[in-house]
Amino acid sequence: MKGVVYTETLIHSAPxxxxxxxxxxxxxxxxxxxxxxxxxxxxxxxxxxxxxxVLAEHRNGVPFFRKD
Amino acid sequence: MRPxxxxxxxxTPFGAFxxxxxxxxxxxxxxxxxxxxxLTPDAVEAFYLGNFAGPSFxxxxxxxxxxxxPMGITGVPCTRVEAACASSxxxxxxxxxxxxxxxxxxxxxxxxxxxxxxxxxxxxxxLAMAGECCTEGKAGATFPALFAMIAxxxxxxxxxxxxxxxxxxxxxxxxxxxxxxxHMRKNVTMQQVMAGKPIADPLTVYDCSLVSDGAASVVxxxxxxxxxxxxxxxxxxxxxxxxxxxxxxxxxxxxxLQAVKxxxxxxxxxxxxxxxxxxxxxxxxxxxxxxxxxxxxxxxxAKGEGxxxxxxxxxxxxxxxxxxxxxxLKSKGHPxxxxxxxxxxxxxxxxxxEAGERQVARHELGLAQNLGGSGASxxxxxxxxx
Numbered sequence: 001m002k003g004v005v006y007t008e009t010l011i012h013s014a015p016x017x018x019x020x021x022x023x024x025x026x027x028x029x030x031x032x033x034x035x036x037x038x039x040x041x042x043x044x045x046x047x048x049x050x051x052x053x054v055l056a057e058h059r060n061g062v063p064f065f066r067k068d
Numbered sequence: 069m070r071p072x073x074x075x076x077x078x079x080t081p082f083g084a085f086x087x088x089x090x091x092x093x094x095x096x097x098x099x100x101x102x103x104x105x106x107l108t109p110d111a112v113e114a115f116y117l118g119n120f121a122g123p124s125f126x127x128x129x130x131x132x133x134x135x136x137x138p139m140g141i142t143g144v145p146c147t148r149v150e151a152a153c154a155s156s157x158x159x160x161x162x163x164x165x166x167x168x169x170x171x172x173x174x175x176x177x178x179x180x181x182x183x184x185x186x187x188x189x190x191x192x193x194x195l196a197m198a199g200e201c202c203t204e205g206k207a208g209a210t211f212p213a214l215f216a217m218i219a220x221x222x223x224x225x226x227x228x229x230x231x232x233x234x235x236x237x238x239x240x241x242x243x244x245x246x247x248x249x250x251h252m253r254k255n256v257t258m259q260q261v262m263a264g265k266p267i268a269d270p271l272t273v274y275d276c277s278l279v280s281d282g283a284a285s286v287v288x289x290x291x292x293x294x295x296x297x298x299x300x301x302x303x304x305x306x307x308x309x310x311x312x313x314x315x316x317x318x319x320x321x322x323x324x325l326q327a328v329k330x331x332x333x334x335x336x337x338x339x340x341x342x343x344x345x346x347x348x349x350x351x352x353x354x355x356x357x358x359x360x361x362x363x364x365x366x367x368x369x370a371k372g373e374g375x376x377x378x379x380x381x382x383x384x385x386x387x388x389x390x391x392x393x394x395x396x397l398k399s400k401g402h403p404x405x406x407x408x409x410x411x412x413x414x415x416x417x418x419x420x421x422e423a424g425e426r427q428v429a430r431h432e433l434g435l436a437q438n439l440g441g442s443g444a445s446x447x448x449x450x451x452x453x454x
Contacts, residue, residue: 007224007322009216010269011208015196016189018208026213026268028317036317038203049224062207 076105118156157408157438244395251401306339
């Protein structure tokens with residue numbers, strides 16, 4: 001699954017269950033089929049709007065993308 | 069449909085009050101609003117309560133009769149309305165509808181939230197429940213993060229700058245510093261806002277509204293009877309509540325609060341006015357970017373121009389159309405369930421000419437815009453001197 005970063009943010013202040021993971025990047029990806037999906041970014045590499053990304057894996061039902 | 073007026077208004081101060089429970093806050097604002105209308109609780113024919121997350125914040129459900137009973141309001145419909153941060157705006161909309169339809173004459177509407185008894189990560193978790201739990205929530209989204217993503221996109225599409233957003237915080241803090249009931253009565257500088265603790269890039273702690281305790285109430289009645297109780301009735305000229313997707317990734321353009329646009333269009337049509345007629349507004353600045361979106365989607369300026377408009381002083385106390393003269397959610401505070409009715413109290417105060425140091429020159433026609441979540445609920449209300 002491939003797409004383009006529609007928007008992103010780096011979260012510093014996390015909800016209780018995610019405090020150990022902060023900071024982490026949350027993104028919305030525009031997929032090739034025209035739909036969008038809320039996702040996370042794999043690893044420490046940051047992405048920006050309009051970057052091309054590809055699905056790396058699903059973790060607990062959450063899609064994780066990396067730079068394509 | 070009968071014309072409806074606000075005949076009484078009252079608020080608690082907003083802040084962190086470790087010694088106050090949710091009921092004492094709601095009872096205080098309710099009593100103040102009833103006293104403001106010269107009424108006693110036995111006159112109340114129905115009670116609507118706006119509250120977002122009492123069960124999560126303080127462990128109490130069944131909140132409407134829980135609050136009404138000890139005030140002596142029993143034997144009448146007592147209803148809690150939940151629409152995230154638009155809970156009490158929505159409660160007011162439903163109360164208005166019932167009075168306009170002729171179901172009741174005297175109705176009390178209160179909004180309340182008690183938030184500061186929980187630690188920040190738990191507060192973030194409770195607030196995140198107003199987002200899409202199965203996608204946004206599972207991915208670790210927070211509300212600052214959702215609005216940060218909107219800000220990033222707005223900057224990308226329209227060239228909105230970090231300075232434009234900071235200007236909203238500077239202006240609202242300047243207003244709040246003059247408001248005796250505000251949570252954070254202090255001025256901040258552009259530099260402080262931009263160098264503030266990062267919360268969700270590009271937003272810092274100074275771009276975010278406050279976690280507060282507080283309550284606000286109004287009493288409404290048919291306009292034709294309003295002068296039985298007050299010399300200064302304030303007429304509800306237009307009102308609309310609308311909705312949109314909860315999930316941000318379902319919206320075609322996240323820089324548009326479509327629910328606000330639709331609600332504003334309906335409220336303007338009902339009032340027979342346009343955005344150019346509105347003299348002052350209280351808008352839902354849960355984050356600085358949200359005020360930028362609001363001034364655009366309410367039609368004060370074209371889409372994309374909200375940043376420069378906010379930074380150029382048009383919305384300050386002495387500007388052409390003052391916005392958030394109370395200090396807004398940013399400085400006055402944001403006890404989420406109280407905010408919608410608190411905005412109405414603030415407009416009522418301005419229309420009545422009772423805003424003290426913050427009183428604006430033109431104050432006959434005001435607008436309140438209350439937002440739920442990242443835009444899935446919106447209530448727009450237009451008030452005018454009766």
